[in-house]
């Protein structure tokens with residue numbers, strides 16, 4: 001069993017996500033690229049996850065997720081086993097927002113869409129801001145809902161656990177770590193005992209991963225992630 005994946009993709013709901021990142025464009029591009037499974041992971045919200053999952057039916061498997069910004073301004077990838085758990089977390093996260101409103105002309109529009117790519121709303125709260133929720137709470141709330149908690153792009157010099165906390169806290173529960181393709185050489189060695197994934201973090205259609213990276217049962221560190229993905 002080999003799953004070609006890209007588990008970090010933003011839709012037009014993320015202010016920094018291109019307006020062309022519609023549910024059908026995303027799943028069709030993933031199909032063209034030959035991916036088996038993708039995750040939709042907008043900043044602090046999963047309001048487009050249901051539409052992308054619906055659009056993905058018969059095209060590509062879609063995991064509902066979110067890239068949560070913790071109080072420490074660490075980006076974390078939270079993936080959920082089903083849309084109800086994801087939306088439940090979405091509600092939880094919404095209550096932890098600081099109330100700062102989006103300014104679309106500065107940050108970009110935050111489009112909520114249906115599975116036909118029609119705009120059905122716009123999110124008012126600015127989604128990229130840090131939540132009133134520390135990294136331990138995000139980890140625990142994700143785990144509680146049967147999800148996977150994976151600190152995002154840990155090799156980046158900003159918005160990452162290593163940059164913002166200085167290290168990966170040994171007492172922090174994680175299911176894996178995301179390292180960008182650039183950081184694999186160095187960080188991959190340093191964190192070799194963890195299940196490591198590498199995603200596109202695509203904000204534009206053309207940046208969605210090629211059929212390059214896969215998870216299979218050969219690597220025991222990613223077995224939990226593989227088991228989770230196999231249920232989709």
Ligand SMILES: [Zn+2]
Nearest residue numbers: 067075152159
């Ligand atoms: Zn990020």
Ligand SMILES: [Zn+2]
Nearest residue numbers: 008010067201
């Ligand atoms: Zn991202």
